[in-house]
Amino acid sequence: MSKPLTVWDLPKDEFLAPGHRMCQGCAAAITIRHILKAAGKDVIVVMPTCCGEITSTVYPQTAWRVPWIHVAFENAAAVASGVSAAIEALKRKGEIPEEKDIKVIAIGGDGGTFDIGFQALSGTLERGDNVLYVCYDNEAYMNTGIQRSGATPLGAWTTTTPVGKVWRGEWRPKKRKDLIAIAIAHNVPYAATANPAFPVDLYTKVKKALSIKGPKLIHVLSTCVPGWRIEPEKAVEIAKLAVLTGMWINYEYENGVYRVTTPVPKRKPVSVYLRLQGRFRHLTDEDIKKIQELVDADVERINKLVGKQVIGPVES
Amino acid sequence: MGKVLPLGGNYAVAYAVKACKPDVITAYPISPQTTIVERLSEFVANGELDAEFLHVESEHSALSVAIGAAAAGARTYSATCSQGLALMNELLYIMSHVRLPMVLTIVARALSAPINIWNDHSDFMSVIDSGWIMMMSASNQEAYDEIMLAYRIAEDPRVLLPVITSMDGYIQSHVVEPVEVVDDEDVISFAPKRKSWVTLDPDKPVTMGAVGDPNWYFEFQRQLWEAMKESRAVFDEAVAEFSKKFGRDYSAIETYKLDDAEVAIVGMGSFMGTIKAYVDRARKNGVKVGTLRVKLYRPFPSEDIVRALSNVKLVGVMDRALVPGSPTGGFLHSDVACAVRQAGLDVKTLGYIAGLGGKLLTMDNVKQMVDILLKYKDVKEVPKEPFFIGVRE
Structure with a gap:
């Protein structure tokens, strides 16, 4: 068995140029940077309307050192399918050399994936198009100013789920919809979650996904400084705490087999994660208990899928 | 050269599209357009046409796929009408303003409500400000001829705009008329694929669809106006050569x-x-x-x-x-x-x-x-x- 990778082993190439306008501490920037390290230069990136799009390509500047296209909000998957089909056809007709391995990656936010882009994503996944779709999930419409999305978790304050006398943040009583399960239900060969605090894991997953033909999906938690009401220097720490509390589980699915890539033998209580974020500051102990129960159930579900207890109980 | 076949307008268009050798075809079924893409599917299925055919889940995705494919350098085709065109609406503007060539056929049909699958021009007229070159035929021969003219004009480096060709739903699309179908080689020599537009190429990376703030948005619009104006001369050149080559007239x-x-x-x-x-x-x-x-x-x-x-x-x-x-x-x-x-x-x-x-x-x-x-x-x-x-x- 080869030595495990460390950050020092990742390619030095930078295909996302510095000087983009993403916020200080933005996890999307970290995520995109590592996706591109894994992809290398022969890639075409498609982005829907999202924070990463609007901040990286203000004409006449661009932060992208690889070919990149934005078309609209709800169609990144379909545009990526079109790019992929073109490559396929042009290779067959000799316009692109057969041996040139050009990868196609769509990178969208949670609004563009869970909500408005959901239909196009389903089309791409069910057809089996050769596309890697990455959702960087900051759990609300951050680009338009922190509005509630289909990915906003229970209790979170947003500008459209404000905290008042009647409302107490997002009230959906269950865990939000399960993007990975939805991808798997489309019979994709590969689906995974990842987290910017674990860049080597993210890098490895993107690498693996790109080596597989067909539709792949990677769902990445993306801590958001203005949207989560956190300090920029806490962005990675909070992303890490998401994993250590079981609020986020790093795992992958490959041809019917589930594997947790970041085992957590002893979990921290979710309050450790929630209490660092302004968007959850209104939560009562009772509210937090409810969230803890949701997380416990999810941990149990994942342990069952894996077939052993890789995520342990909450440490006392 | 060629032969006269009894063809409904949709089949006439399908023959013309096949001869233009698109790399990517994508469409969603909608009456009365559907038999165009049915026939094109048959051409791909039996090996007469070498193209990627994407069966999308909506017209919105059809045009999204088309934009992605054209951006990556493919000659691209789609067809739609009515509600399908309405669903494509935002992308029509994006395709023309990113200056990507393609050909889209509208088999003209009324817009809802009441829901109505029959012919009028309300779909065609709803997109006249979208920055596409637009033609409307009155015979199946014209519907056929428009396709090769459209590719030739769209891909001309002086133009680089997408083109809509059109015919009346049912009245043309499903009514058989004699149509002179030209040999495929003559069609492609009249409208060869030109690598005239900027594409997504890892060896020459570009950013497409960038944000145009108030400092730049207006300038993009101004350029589109010029391209549209310029396209008239290109249209005139194309129809002149068309009539010389095929002995038929197509004019504005x-x-x-x-x-x-x-x-x-x-x-x-x-x-x-x-x-x-x-x-x-x-x-x-x-x-x-x-x-x-x-x-x-x-x-x-x-x-x-x-x-x-x-x-x-x-x-x-x-x-x-x-x-x-x-x-x-x-x-x-x-x-x-x-x-x-x-x-x-x-x-x-x-x-x-x-x-x-x-x-x-x-x-x-x-x-x-x-x-x-x-x-x-x-x-x-x-x-x-x-x-x-x-x-x-």
């Missing part, structure tokens, strides 16, 4: 018995055949009436129209799409009236709304239209409200 407008006409009917699409037939009848009774059919709608052939109508007293413009609340009730009438006014012509115009949602145009209806013209031809003030032809009041 078609005129019929206008030379000595006192009154004229202007319109688009297949209804103009009925109107021409009535003109022949009326001429026998000494009525000096002629017709003008607009084939190229964007860029609008103002000069051609003005030249053709300069000696006419009164023009009746038939719109097959209603624009509620507008000055004339129809875009074609507004555009014709504007062209005439800009040229300083002393020609009056009035408007008809006809044939909405598949209501057919009878000879009696055309008689009514001509009688209206005769009634008002020497009157100073003509009605501003459109005449609704063939509707139950």
Whole structure:
């Protein structure tokens, strides 16, 4: 068995140029940077309307050192399918050399994936198009100013789920919809979650996904400084705490087999994660208990899928 | 060269598309367009056409796929109509403004509501400001010819705009006419794929669809205006070579018995055949009436129209799409009236709304239209409200 990778082993190439306008501490920037390290230069990136799009390509500047296209909000998957089909056809007709391995990656936010882009994503996944779709999930419409999305978790304050006398943040009583399960239900060969605090894991997953033909999906938690009401220097720490509390589980699915890539033998209580974020500051102990129960159930579900207890109980 | 086949308009278009060798075809089924992509599927299925065919889950994704494919360097084709075109709407503007060539066929059909699958021009007219070059045929031969003209114009480096070709739903799409189908080699030599546009290439990375802030957005729009204007010269070159090569005419407008006409009917699409037939009848009774059919709608052939109508007293413009609340009730009438006014012509115009949602145009209806013209031809003030032809009041 080869030595495990460390950050020092990742390619030095930078295909996302510095000087983009993403916020200080933005996890999307970290995520995109590592996706591109894994992809290398022969890639075409498609982005829907999202924070990463609007901040990286203000004409006449661009932060992208690889070919990149934005078309609209709800169609990144379909545009990526079109790019992929073109490559396929042009290779067959000799316009692109057969041996040139050009990868196609769509990178969208949670609004563009869970909500408005959901239909196009389903089309791409069910057809089996050769596309890697990455959702960087900051759990609300951050680009338009922190509005509630289909990915906003229970209790979170947003500008459209404000905290008042009647409302107490997002009230959906269950865990939000399960993007990975939805991808798997489309019979994709590969689906995974990842987290910017674990860049080597993210890098490895993107690498693996790109080596597989067909539709792949990677769902990445993306801590958001203005949207989560956190300090920029806490962005990675909070992303890490998401994993250590079981609020986020790093795992992958490959041809019917589930594997947790970041085992957590002893979990921290979710309050450790929630209490660092302004968007959850209104939560009562009772509210937090409810969230803890949701997380416990999810941990149990994942342990069952894996077939052993890789995520342990909450440490006392 | 070629052979004459009995073809419905949709099959005629499918033959033309096949001959143009698109790399990527993508579409969603919608009546009356569907048989175009059915036939194209058959061509791909039996190996006659080497293309990627993407069965998308909506028209929105069809045009999204097309944009991605064209951006990556593919010659791309799709077809739609009515609600499908409406669902594509935001992407029509994006495709033209990112300056990607493709060809899209609209098999013209009414827009809901009430839901109606029959023919009028309300879908076509709903996208006339989208930055696409737009043509509308009146015969299946023209529907066929438009495809190769469209690819040639779209991919010309002086243009780089997508092109809409169109025909009337059912009246053309499902009615068989003799169509001269040219040999595929002759089609592709007339409209060879040109690598004229910027593409997504890892060896020459570009950013497409960047944010255009107030400092740049307007400049992009200005360039599109120029490209659209320039496309007219490219269109003229293309149709000149087309007629030399294939011995058929395609022009921005078609005129019929206008030379000595006192009154004229202007319109688009297949209804103009009925109107021409009535003109022949009326001429026998000494009525000096002629017709003008607009084939190229964007860029609008103002000069051609003005030249053709300069000696006419009164023009009746038939719109097959209603624009509620507008000055004339129809875009074609507004555009014709504007062209005439800009040229300083002393020609009056009035408007008809006809044939909405598949209501057919009878000879009696055309008689009514001509009688209206005769009634008002020497009157100073003509009605501003459109005449609704063939509707139950």
